[in-house]
Amino acid sequence: MAFDPKILSFFCHWCCYAAADSAGVARYQYPPNNRVIRVMCTGRIDPRFIIEAFYAGADGVLVGG
């Protein structure tokens, strides 16, 4: 079985999260591997969160501002 990575994303409410919504409205398609946590600003993101994400087993962590 092909490796299906698990990715956790932190998206900024105003930018990347909005871009992700727009991508949906435009019906663009992308791989279904990421799970999203919305934050108000990337400034909220603590190095802790990234490490916790890997600890929880993420194969990759994407921060989107």
Place this chain on the structure above:
Amino acid sequence: MASKKSGKVLVLGGGITGVQAALDLADLGYYVYLVEKKASIGGVMAQLDKTFPTNDCSI
């Protein structure tokens, strides 16, 4: 004596100017009719890709 004036404002044009005026008027305590001749508000600004010099999306 209570004033007979209306507390509503008619804003003609739904571009960036009209929208901004409507928002501020609503915040100031007035009821606003924002009237636009097209099917949606936003005007030309909605057509712009990015704005200088910050090049952000701006809407």
Place this chain on the structure above:
Amino acid sequence: MAEVTRRILELVGLNLERFRIDWASAAEAPLFVKIVTDFTETIKKLGPLGEAEGLDPETLKLRLAAARELASQSRFRAAYGNLARELKKAGDYSPEGIRARVEQKLVPIIKKGLLEAEIKHLLSKGPVSIDALLEKTGANQEDIVPILEALSKKGQIEKQGDVWQPKAKE
């Protein structure tokens, strides 16, 4: 944030490509799609966490647990906060500037904190010899010994012959 996180992940032994920070504005849906797709591809190529890095699950777990601890430790966090403050004051946000300061101010603390947390984790499971500690952590003698001594001074651990173990609570 990104640079510090990268340094920690690097010390944990993870491939840094696993962590990416990128930007897309609300109007840039195609760019967003490209970012997510590219990133997924990158991770696919890398393979599963740990496996690709040649870390056995146990070591990976240990290192990440240590990193978790480090990241909530106030010594590390104070240094991290102070560094951010310093960067803001200097107005220096160039990647080189950030890297240099992180290297100078934070990396030693991260290294020490990680090692200390690993040692504590290992000892929490029972007595461990110094050789075993050296092997499991992959660290040098001169790095480990001061930490062991410091911990024992604090009365958290003690030496019993060849092995170190947590000090029994009195």
Place this chain on the structure above:
Amino acid sequence: MEAGRSPNIEIITLAELKELSGKPGNFKAKLHIRPRYVDPLKCTSCGMCTTYCPKEVVDEYNERLTFTKAARIDYAQAVPTVYYLDEKECLRLQHESCQLCANVCGPNAIVFDQQPEERELEVGAVVLALGFGRVPEEVLEKYGYGKYPDVLTSLELERLTCASGPTEGEVIRPSDFAHPQRIAFLQCIGSRDVTCDNGYCSSVCCMYAMKEASVVKEHLPEAQIDLFFMDIRTQGKGFDEAFNRAVEKYGFRTIYARVPRVDQVGRRLALTYVTEDGKTHRDFYDMVVLSVGLDAPADAEVLSQRLGVELNHYGFAKTRVAAPLETNVPGIFVAGAFQGPKDIPESVVQAQGVAAECSELLAEVRGKDAIHKEFPPEDEELERLEPRIGVFVCHCGVNIAGVVDVKEVARYAASLPGVVYTEDVLYSCSQDTLNELVKKIRENRLNRVVIAACSPRTHEPLFQETLREAGLNPALIEMANIRDQCAWVHAEDPEAATEKAKDQVRMAVAKAARLAPLELQRVSVTPSALVIGGGAAGLQAALSVANQGFEVYLVEREAELGGNLRRVTGLLSGEKPQKILEDLIKQVESHPKIRVYKGTTVENVSGYVGNFTSTLRREEGSEVINHGVVILATGGREHRPERFGLGENERVLTQLDLEAELERRGGKLSRARSIVMIQCVGSRGDDLKYCSKLCCQQAVKNALRIKKRYPKKDVYVLFRDMRTYSFSEDAYREARKAGVIFLRYQPESKPELITKGKRLAVKVYDALLGEELLLPADLLVLSVGIAPGENEEISKVIKAPLTGDGFFLEAHAKLMPVELPVEGVYVCGLAHAPKPLDETLAQARAAAAKAAIPLAKGFVEVAPIVSRVDQARCIGCGICAELCPYGAIEMVKVGKRKKAQTITASCKGCGICASHCPVLAISMGGFTDEAILAQIEAFGAFVEREAEGKSKEEKAA
């Protein structure tokens, strides 16, 4: 586009004003509303109608570069987010032949028989914000537009570079879809051109051309881009700097030449032009972009007749310098490009200013017609119980359910910890479902709600309101985005999409369990304003705030009011500046709500929006005042550099000195035979890095005044770029006709002062003659620019940042031009940036409108996403206070130790403080560490389950 959400803004689209009667305060307006053929209450903007609509139509929104359908929405984020049928194109409406859209529309929102509607509105004031029109295509035709496919307008290029545009951001030439290698931008198309009756300058094209060129260069790093200017007019705040940076970064070539025509030669476009040295050039390009100007709005003519509003000779609204936002009809105001071509920041300023105008007119009825919604009290006892989570999974018709197995997601949700109720619903946002939701919350005593549907960005406010209606705190909802970020983007992989939806729901439930009620905090406001600075800006701002019904303290450092305006003696419009000033001062001094403090300085401003305390110091002693807001109108000062003998030689003057001479009988001016003016002395790079925006107008104005009085005197103006933007271009043309000689100099070879005994002369290189000229200067007048005033001191007192040039830095260069990063503090006039009087007066009103908002509300409401410091944990290190970009954390003494404290009124919820706190003492409303960590942990379960699945598979194998 928050206008769509305000309960006090009713958006009426597809509508036109037919008639207006009545008087200020009581107008009756008749609207004609065309049918949309889609019921906005039912439309869920799923887009099925567009997908199935068989009729292809040229897409106007994308500048006719692509196709759309007759049933459509112009762009995804459009407000209202409701589709419409294009009457002229729809097959059903034209030929009664099709009804596919109605067949596929899930919520039955298509209404083919909708009729046009007439509507009568009662309003107190009218704002005309008609925007601008398009330059007719005939004008563009002489540049080959319409004939040669690779001649594009700037707006077409804008769509091409847009990532969501017809080419997805790929810059290609329409003729062969190749990437253009050489691109030319031609400026002043349909501007500064009397042959098409557009004699004015459109003010925005130089800057947008540079922006577009930069964006193109980002897409095509190889491209070589030339820009053809008459003058480079980047007079806006920070524009020169941005322009120069772009030229340097991208290696653009800027050429001073007006290209008369474009020819196609083979597959390329040929430009023939004459540069200022008189030489003729011929160059070839792959693409030519026409920087098209702003025309008067198309409907201006008709509307002006209906309303009796006067237009100027170009078809824009006619206004005065003293009242730039007022038409000749009382109660009808104007703002934006319809008042004259202008850029976004100036349009926003005018929009805000016009709000102040209306608010002044209608002050006594403020709030009379505003809508306030009432909610039942919160059930705090229920909220305190263990989480009782209700999960609602939305089908969104087929939008979600067509991909994601909604029933399966709901079943799965029921198994999650804390979940006591689950349901799948057809359209969660429809009004009847919302009512149902309220009922379900009550019946099942839910105290946390998870909605798995679309995006919280668009719909969370709606569901928050529903929670409030059900007696729950609005913070107790979490949304899982399984449409925009799941079903829609993973349509080809339903199984993975369902898994993702489950995971997002699990993460949302984990977060929901840790949500806490958040109090919508309200801080009361002292209903008065402190205005610092008694020049034109301060006077107008004070007057506007007072006219809106609030107390004003107006503080002027000098003994007299009036500031720089006192020295101005004429205006291009013919209005008398001293009369304008006198009127302002008279109104201010006699206003019962304004207290004027002359010879006074402001010390020690403390507090935050709504509750400031300041010390006013004057000779007689100091006074402490309380006020809710601050308006900074501290002005600027004339920059007087020691150049060209200014200050040493009495025949060397500044433009402001000249204004005094122009009022005098006899004197230096009358004796001078030849007058030389030099522009940009000390500006644009020397002492001041920026352009002062108004000097070119001032020089043209003064040159014209001299010529009018002494037609025989020689007047020379030595300039770098004549920046007589907007309608002042008329005066520039008039001055040239009147015999004023304009000579461009290059920054590398600036004019020099030559003294021969008592005689003065200016040496300058003339590009056309190719030699140096010696101009006799019996009077040398320097345009010296405007330096920042006392901004630095004030910025320390108020803790508001300055730009590198020493002016106040606004919160957002485009969209928040009078607000500062510090809440409750506003800026206008020269303290913000150099600008002419009409712009200063408009901006003063804009600041007054923004400042009056908290005063009018009487409270400041704080979104509950703000940070909160656990002072028991705080160690007082102060890192958070220094990192906060909004100055929203202060260090206070608690007992003997310093502790951090959030100024909730200023906090924006970004969370930098929380992520950098050494002891984790700061939590963010709605985004606490616990909640985010719970989400991460719940994400982990996804990994574990997969692992389980895998091991099961392996076992099975």
